Amino acid sequence: MIHYRKILELHAEGISLRGITASTGHSRQKVTEVISLAEKKGLVCPLEEVMTSQWIEEFLFPEKTLESSGRQPLKFDYIHKELAKPNVTLSLLHHEYEVECRTNHKIPYSYRSFVRHYSKYADKYKATLRIRRKPGEIMEVDWAGSTAFIIDRDTGEKVKAYVYVATLPCSQFAYAEATLSMDLHSWITAHNHAYEYFGGVTQIVVPDNLKTGVTKHTSRELVLNPTYKEMADHYGTIVMPARVRTPKDKASVEGAVGVISTWIIAALRNSHCFSLDELNKEVRVKLDEFNQRPFTRKEGCRLSAFEEEEKFALSPLPLTPYKMSEWKTAKVRPDYHISVESMFYSAPYEYINQQVEIKLSDDFVEILFNHMRVASHKRLYGRFGQLSTVRDHMPDNHKLFVDQTSEAAIEWAGAIGPSTLNVIRYILDTYQTEKQALQSIFSLKKSEHRYTKYEIERACKNVFSITKRPTVKSIQTILKNNKKDDAEQEIKRDTETGKDNHAFTRGASYYGGVDK
Structure with missing residues (x-):
């Protein structure tokens, strides 16, 4: 039997490795292994009376107690690590263990013994037991039944403050926040703050069937509030409400609500806060104390369990928090x-x-x-x-009207010609209001649908030869007259040159006569 206790006590007294080796009769390599493993697992002197050499051996080398049975030893660290992965179960790991035993011609443990040994190991050496919950899988949320309060500065009246609670069942790490309402905005905001506090996102959110989050929940149909569903999509998580009248579906948060009601809400019963920010600062202090309280039956606390056993499994936060x-x-x-x-x-x-x-x-x-x-x-x-x-x-017709500005009118006139530009500038300068001027110019711009730019420019040039005070009405009259004159001249020209223009007209000579 190796003298584990004596090795650790001599090392604590400052005895050298050579001295410990000579005193215990063990090799230097074994002494070094025991000391380094004890430091790694936090086993330090002074040791309690129950920590005999056999107890220390079971603590440092739990697999040795199984080797003596003649069966294939269990790799507890490997099992614990694999259980953290998605969809990996103890059934699957036991099946792989059996296959390995058959390959090595070893006797495997039954599934029941497999689970029992792992549970004993996890209860003793690990912060979390992964049979029931996987790390980073679920966040359970609810409102605490008890309420806190703030004091109105003006009236001295106590105003109720409702406490939101979120819990990670695997590590039991919790978040709490006080709000003045239990409406949808407070519910979503509290979720944002919880994800920020945890530093990541779980795969699933399990709320109660409160109306702010769940519109309808029956055995056949689940209808979430659109905003709540959109928040879940933003964080890449899934909302799976607890079944109606089934508190076991979110037992962790139900338990955390009771504990937080004691260690936070009740602890603040004599505090006097005059604003929600003040109250939440006090809540955060009590929350940190709660998460750092040591476990009663095993080493560590909720914070250490979260950091060591669950934080790595959370999905990363999006670049920006969800906006309501x-x-x-x-x-x-x-x-x-x-x-x-x-x-x-x-x-x-x-x-x-x-x-x-x-x-x-x-x-x-x-x-x-x-x-x-x-x-x-x-x-x-x-x-x-x-x-x-x-x-x-x-x-389209509304776009034309909206586009009317003095700058746009001058730009349009410049594209038509210098005479048109002079007319537009004159109208903008002489009308009493810009709105009247733009309305008048708009009616001139619509002439583009019937007349070419050349015809509009010519009409504007002609109007200045008639009057020094041109109006859009006079330009439109000139446009009509010019169009009429152009048409008449075209008809007259066609009439005068009609014979020459008919290239296919046959003369008298074609029919045997003489052309005149």
């Missing part, structure tokens, strides 16, 4: 706008009189039709009645 969104429905008005909280946002005019979905966030308003986004706007704040209109949402 609210969903509404509205009908697109005849002016191709929707009304949201007395503000107006445009949608493509093709959706007039259609029912659309609206996604509201703090910064943006998104309009969706049949689950497809058709418009997006920056959210408006301030006085009621403001409009956010996108030019591409307008019909």
Whole structure:
């Protein structure tokens, strides 16, 4: 029997390796192995009376107690590590163990003994037991039944504060936060803060069937609140509510709620906080104390269990936290706008009189039709009645009217010609208001549909030969007269040169006569 206790006690007294080897009769290599393994597992002097050499051997080399049975020894560290991986179960690991035993011509442990030995090992040496929960798999969430309070500075009245609790069942690591409401906004915000506190995301979220998160939950159908579902999609997790009237589905959080009600809410019963921020600072202090309290039946605490056994299995956080969104429905008005909280946002005019979905966030308003986004706007704040209109949402005739500005009018006239530019500048300078001038110019611009740029430029040149105060009406009259004169001249010219122009007319000579 190796004198494990004596080796550790001599090492604690500062005896050299050579001295320990000479005193115990063990090799230097064995002494070094025992000392390094004891330091790695945190076994330090002074040792308790129960820590005999046999106890220390079982603690440092648990596999040795199984080797004496003649069966294939179990690799506990390997089993514990593999159980952390997705979809890996003890049944699968036992099957692989049996295959290995047959290959090595060894006797395997039965499945029952396999599970018993692993459970004994995990209870004694590890912070978590992975038979029941996998690390990073589930986050259970709920509201605590007990409430905290803050004090109104003006009235001295106590205002209720509701405590949100999130727990990781594998390590029992917990998060808590106080809010003034149990509405959807507080629920989503608390989830964001919980993920930030944990530094990662679990595969599954298990809430209760509260109305803020679950719209409908029956044996056949599960309907989540759209905002809650969108938050889960943002973090890449799945929401699986506990079954109705089945508290065992989230036993960890139910237990954590009771403990947190004692160690946080009750512990703050004599504290006087005048704002929610003050209260949450106190909650965070008590929460850290709670997570760092030592376990009563094994080494470590919730924090050490989380850092050593579960943190590595969490999925990484997205680059930005989820921003709260609210969903509404509205009908697109005849002016191709929707009304949201007395503000107006445009949608493509093709959706007039259609029912659309609206996604509201703090910064943006998104309009969706049949689950497809058709418009997006920056959210408006301030006085009621403001409009956010996108030019591409307008019909063509509306675009022409909206495009009317003095700069656009001068740019258009410059493209027509110098006479037109002089006319436009004269109109802008002489009209009492710019709006009247732009309306007049707009009617002239519409002439482009009937007349060429050359004809408009010629009319503007002609109007200055008639008057020094040109108007759009006079230009339109000149355009009509010029068009009429051009048509008459064309007819006259065709009449005068009609014979020469008919190349296929046969003369008298063709028929045997004499041409005149």
